Amino acid sequence: xxxxxxxxxxxxxxxxxxxxxxxxxxxxxHPGFTFLLVGDQVRIEAALEHHPGLRSASEIKHVDGVVxxxxxxxxxxxxxxxxxxxxAIDAVKTGAAGAAVSSGNTGALMAMSKIALRTIPxxxxxxxxxxxxxxxxxxxVMLDLGANTxxxxxxxxxxxxxxxxxxxxxxxxxxxxxxxLNIGTEDLKGTEELRDAAAALGxxxxxxxxxxxxxxxxxxxxxxxxxxxxxxxxxxxxxxxxEGAARFVTDLLRTAFSSSVRSKIGFLISxxxxxxxxxxxxxxxxxxxxxxxxxxxxxxxxxxxxxxGVANAVAVAARLVEDSLIDRIxxxxxxxxxxxxxxxxxx
Amino acid sequence: xxxxxxxxxxxxxxxxxxxxxxxxxxxxxHPGFTFLLVGDQVRIEAALEHHPGLRSASEIKHVDGVVxxxxxxxxxxxxxxxxxxxxAIDAVKTGAAGAAVSSGNTGALMAMSKIALRTIPxxxxxxxxxxxxxxxxxxxVMLDLGANTxxxxxxxxxxxxxxxxxxxxxxxxxxxxxxxLNIGTEDLKGTEELRDAAAALGxxxxxxxxxxxxxxxxxxxxxxxxxxxxxxxxxxxxxxxxEGAARFVTDLLRTAFSSSVRSKIGFLISxxxxxxxxxxxxxxxxxxxxxxxxxxxxxxxxxxxxxxGVANAVAVAARLVEDSLIDRIxxxxxxxxxxxxxxxxxx
Numbered sequence: 001x002x003x004x005x006x007x008x009x010x011x012x013x014x015x016x017x018x019x020x021x022x023x024x025x026x027x028x029x030h031p032g033f034t035f036l037l038v039g040d041q042v043r044i045e046a047a048l049e050h051h052p053g054l055r056s057a058s059e060i061k062h063v064d065g066v067v068x069x070x071x072x073x074x075x076x077x078x079x080x081x082x083x084x085x086x087x088a089i090d091a092v093k094t095g096a097a098g099a100a101v102s103s104g105n106t107g108a109l110m111a112m113s114k115i116a117l118r119t120i121p122x123x124x125x126x127x128x129x130x131x132x133x134x135x136x137x138x139x140x141v142m143l144d145l146g147a148n149t150x151x152x153x154x155x156x157x158x159x160x161x162x163x164x165x166x167x168x169x170x171x172x173x174x175x176x177x178x179x180x181l182n183i184g185t186e187d188l189k190g191t192e193e194l195r196d197a198a199a200a201l202g203x204x205x206x207x208x209x210x211x212x213x214x215x216x217x218x219x220x221x222x223x224x225x226x227x228x229x230x231x232x233x234x235x236x237x238x239x240x241x242x243e244g245a246a247r248f249v250t251d252l253l254r255t256a257f258s259s260s261v262r263s264k265i266g267f268l269i270s271x272x273x274x275x276x277x278x279x280x281x282x283x284x285x286x287x288x289x290x291x292x293x294x295x296x297x298x299x300x301x302x303x304x305x306x307x308x309g310v311a312n313a314v315a316v317a318a319r320l321v322e323d324s325l326i327d328r329i330x331x332x333x334x335x336x337x338x339x340x341x342x343x344x345x346x347x
Numbered sequence: 348x349x350x351x352x353x354x355x356x357x358x359x360x361x362x363x364x365x366x367x368x369x370x371x372x373x374x375x376x377h378p379g380f381t382f383l384l385v386g387d388q389v390r391i392e393a394a395l396e397h398h399p400g401l402r403s404a405s406e407i408k409h410v411d412g413v414v415x416x417x418x419x420x421x422x423x424x425x426x427x428x429x430x431x432x433x434x435a436i437d438a439v440k441t442g443a444a445g446a447a448v449s450s451g452n453t454g455a456l457m458a459m460s461k462i463a464l465r466t467i468p469x470x471x472x473x474x475x476x477x478x479x480x481x482x483x484x485x486x487x488v489m490l491d492l493g494a495n496t497x498x499x500x501x502x503x504x505x506x507x508x509x510x511x512x513x514x515x516x517x518x519x520x521x522x523x524x525x526x527x528l529n530i531g532t533e534d535l536k537g538t539e540e541l542r543d544a545a546a547a548l549g550x551x552x553x554x555x556x557x558x559x560x561x562x563x564x565x566x567x568x569x570x571x572x573x574x575x576x577x578x579x580x581x582x583x584x585x586x587x588x589x590e591g592a593a594r595f596v597t598d599l600l601r602t603a604f605s606s607s608v609r610s611k612i613g614f615l616i617s618x619x620x621x622x623x624x625x626x627x628x629x630x631x632x633x634x635x636x637x638x639x640x641x642x643x644x645x646x647x648x649x650x651x652x653x654x655x656g657v658a659n660a661v662a663v664a665a666r667l668v669e670d671s672l673i674d675r676i677x678x679x680x681x682x683x684x685x686x687x688x689x690x691x692x693x694x
Contacts, residue, residue, distance in 0.1 A: 072533075135598065146530050149538055183493050183583040186419075191496055191580065217584045218591030233538065234584050236530040237564045237577075241588035244565030249596040251482065252627055256620035263620035270613025273603035280599055 003321035005314055006097035009039035009047075010066040010084040011104025012310075013303045016043045019103060022301075022310020023058075024051035026318075029311065033318055036097050038063055039084040063087045067108045069303065076108035077115065085109060089116045092296040098321035099297035101313050106300055110147055110291060117296040120326060122333035125151075126293035127159045127232070128300070129166055130239060131286040136223035139286055141167045141176075144232040145239050147291065151231035153196035154340055156180065160201055161336055162292040163227040164209035165328040169320060173226060175210045181230035181238065182214035189214060193231070204339040207332055217241070246281055284309030288316035293329065297321055350668035352661055353444035356386035356394075357413040357431040358451025359657075360650045363390045366450060369648075369657020370405075371398035373665075376658065380665055383444050385410055386431040410434045414455045416650065423455035424462065432456060436463045439643040445668035446644035448660050453647055457494055457638060464643040467673060469680035472498075473640035474506045474579070475647070476513055477586060478633040483570035486633055488514045488523075491579040492586050494638065498578035500543035501687055503527065507548055508683055509639040510574040511556035512675040516667060520573060522557045528577035528585065529561035536561060540578070551686040554679055564588070593628055631656030635663035640676065644668055 009019050016039065027033050034057045037044050041062035048055045065082040080086030085104050091097040093116050102109050110128065119126055129143035143163045144151065151159070160178050167176035180198055182190040187198070194214070201211040212225060217238045220228060230238065253274075257267040267274065279285065287309040289300040297320045301313035356366045363386065374380050381404045384391050388409035395402045412429040427433030432451050438444040440463050449456050457475065466473055476490035490510045491498065498506070507525050514523035527545055529537040534545070541561070548558040559572060564585045567575060577585065600621075604614040614621065626632065634656040636647040644667045648660035 072535075133595075135595065149530070181584065183496070183580055183587075188419075217587035218594070220588065220591055221595040222591075230584075233530055234581060237528065237581050238584050238588045240530075240564035241567065241585040242592040244567055244569075245589040245592035246596050247565070248480075248482065248568040249593050249624070249628065252624050253600070253621075256623045257617060259620055259623065263617040266613045266615070266617025266620065268613070269616060270604060270610040273606055273610035273613065274600075276603045276606065277596070277599050281596065 003098035003318050004034045004036060004096070005317050006036040006038060006088040006091035006100040007314070008085045008088040008100065008102035008104055009037050009044050011102045011303070012301065012305065016040070016047045018305070018307055019310055020044065020047035020051060020054070021307035022305070023314055024054040025307050025311035026314035027054050027057055030315065030318060033057065033314070035059070036061055036091050038088045038091070039066070040064070061087060061091070067105050069105050071105055071108060073107040073111035076105065077111050080112050080116075086112055089113050089298060092298065093117055099299060099317035101299045101301055101317050103301040103303055103305060103310065109298065109300055113291050113294055113296070113298045117294040117298070119293050120295055120329060120333070122336070123158050123162070123293040123329070125155055125158070126291050127162060128289055129163055129292050130289040132220055132239070132242065133280060133286055134221045134223040138171050138223070138226070140220060140223070140225070141170070141227045142220070142235060142239060143229060143292065144235050145289065146232045146236035148232040150233065151193060153193050153200060156193060156197035156229055156231070157200050157204075157336055157340060158293065159229045160209060160211070160227065161207060161332045162329050163229055164207070165325060165332070166290060166292060167226045168208065168328065169323040169325060171226070175208055176226035177212050178209045178227040178229060179212050179215035179225040181217060181228050181234055183216065185214045185216065200339045204335065207335050250281065284312065288313035290316065290320065295326065297325060350445035350665050351381045351383060351443070352664050353383040353385060353435040353438035353447040354661070355432045355435040355447065355449035355451055356384050356391050358449045358650070359648065359652065363387070363394045365652070365654055366657055367391065367394035367398060367401070368654035369652070370661060371401040372654050372658035373661035374401050374404055377662065377665060380404065380661070382406070383408055383438050385435045385438070386413070387411070408434060408438070414452050416452050418452055418455060420454040420458035423452065424458050427459050433459055436460050436645060439645065440464055446646060446664035448646045448648055448664050450648040450650055450652060450657065456645065456647055460638050460641055460643070460645045464641040464645070466640050467642055467677060467680070469683070470505055470509070470640040470676070472502055472505070473638050474509060475636055476510055476639050477636040479567055479586070479589065480627060480633055481568045481570040485518050485570070485573070487567060487570070487572070488517070488574045489567070489582060489586060490576060490639065491582050492636065493579045493583035495579040497580065498540060500540050500547060503540060503544035503576055503578070504547050504683055504687060505640065506576045507556060507558070507574065508554060508679045509676050510576055511554070512672060512679070513637060513639060514573045515555065516670040516672060516675065518573070522555055523573035524559050525556045525574040525576060526559050526562035526572040528564060528575050528581055530563065532561045532563065547686045551682065554682050597628065631659065635660035637663065637667065642673065644672060
């Protein structure tokens with residue numbers, strides 16, 4: 001089945017034009033895709049004038065309201081049905097689309113998706129998963145990144161299963177390597193929740209993943225694992241710390257290179273090398289955070305993503321529809337119950 | 348008073364020679380310092396042969412035992428008195444030294460220091476504070492970095508006071524800017540502990556610090572604050588994520604620069620620029636993590652520190668003795684009680 005993707009055309013820092021340009025790029029790369037473009041009809045039509053190929057593959061659904069970037073989730077939810085974000089999610093719920101993509105307010109997108117789509121039976125809480133660059137070609141799948149502030153052992157085991165399903169679809173691994181984020185690698189390190197989750201995952205040899213214990217946050221880019229699981233607070237801190245440090249180093253580099261004529265010349269000569277670095281670190285190449293654990297696929301594109309970034313997020317969404325992410329998560333759920341004794345909660 | 352510093356000469360990845368070379372460098376920069384060198388007398392004497400100036404300013408205390416890098420804190424504590432680490436801490440306890448510096452096992456150093464020196468009356472738990480490079484000249488003071496896995500509102504307020512005292516001594520600020528690490532900057536974000544601590548610090552206008560609310564982990568290097576406070580788990584994750592990301596980017600850079608003859612030439616030409624970057628990021632220039640909240644000063648030097656790094660850690664220790672860190676923390680304690688109602692616990 002060629003998936004139809006609902007696009008919240010009004011989200012993102014740079015508005016309708018960038019979203020539509022990104023969707024057009026995705027369509028160009030994957031001619032089978034079709035789209036439901038949700039938002040202000042006049043502005044969408046105007047943006048489509050530059051992309052006639054996309055016009056024929058798209059339906060427009062006019063909605064007046066938008067969710068603002070600084071709006072509180074509770075506020076946004078009250079008017080969900082009248083917003084482009086809410087209607088894009090609703091299209092997934094009704095089956096009018098196989099997945100939704102938005103560059104808007106993350107908290108609002110999460111809250112609306114949770115209410116509209118609900119969690120898969122057997123999953124306690126959804127999680128937000130993102131892709132981090134590594135020293136190898138394939139990205140690291142990292143979750144949870146802030147959908148929840150805490151997580152008990154059961155949540156962590158569910159996150160492991162969902163993250164592994166995502167990694168299997170992205171890279172075709174049979175049994176992705178999974179580690180839990182901790183502040184040390186010895187068995188006794190960290191919180192009780194982490195130790196219980198590690199024990200449960202250690203018993204889960206029959207799950208389609210290979211559990212390799214704990215990892216520390218300085219190893220995220222080392223490609224020593226395919227999935228890193230954490231509670232939402234720690235995951236959010238780790239992800240943002242990585243983003244901030246990468247920006248810090250590249251800023252220092254820019255300052256250093258422009259500090260003298262000599263270094264400027266050196267920079268010009270070695271530009272192909274620094275371009276390679278820029279390409280590797282460009283968040284647009286790792287765009288597309290996914291809400292895992294819901295009865296429907298919702299992909300969060302970075303608010304500052306460019307057209308290429310939006311196209312990557314759309315491709316991720318399409319891939320997850322085609323490869324039946326939700327069924328794949330569901331398949332492992334009965335196996336989770338077996339490693340979580342005591343009424344399904346970890347020992 | 349010129350402080351005498353106890354040195355655990357046996358800790359560190361590169362052993363006695365690097366420790367003694369670092370101490371010699373510190374002595375060269377600060378001729379008033381004197382030292383108690385604790386560890387294997389024969390090896391210390393051998394290392395001192397290259398540093399006759401240091402010999403005359405030092406006393407050697409022979410101890411046979413060492414704490415290994417991979418030893419569990421509980422294991423190390425049982426033999427504390429017979430180890431160079433334990434005896435260096437003991438010298439602080441007895442007053443034979445004003446501070447102790449060790450490059451050994453962090454967990455063991457923390458556990459031994461806590462038992463031997465105990466917390467300052469009024470401080471619930473000690474915290475580990477480190478220095479992070481920023482885009483400005485002055486480093487960021489960050490704590491807790493793993494002395495505790497969790498932290499309640501009271502602990503966080505105490506960490507704020509202790510971190511501010513450290514920052515005042517390092518940089519002479521009257522009221523260092525303090526923020527709490529969170530996953531968003533709005534009032535309602537994060538855990539109850541964080542919100543309670545923010546409320547308490549908001550009432551604490553009389554404390555010698557300026558509380559500026561929440562910060563996220565991508566802002567750590569932006570120099571928008573002087574102190575960042577978090578629970579030990581999140582702080583450890585953030586610090587390690589920053590270290591890992593900085594190494595990742597510099598590794599990518601090295602690979603990029605060596606990818607072609609052209610880029611190698613560009614690198615050679617711009618070497619002064621990249622050296623500047625290397626200098627700014629070199630952990631040796633930000634060495635010296637401090638256990639705050641104990642009745643004595645214990646500084647943890649990075650296990651992989653070179654002589655310059657060790658010298659910086661020694662200078663930090665001396666500075667904290669000279670400027671009476673412990674008295675400075677103590678001064679604020681009665682003021683904390685006022686913002687923490689309900690038997691001294693946050694509302």
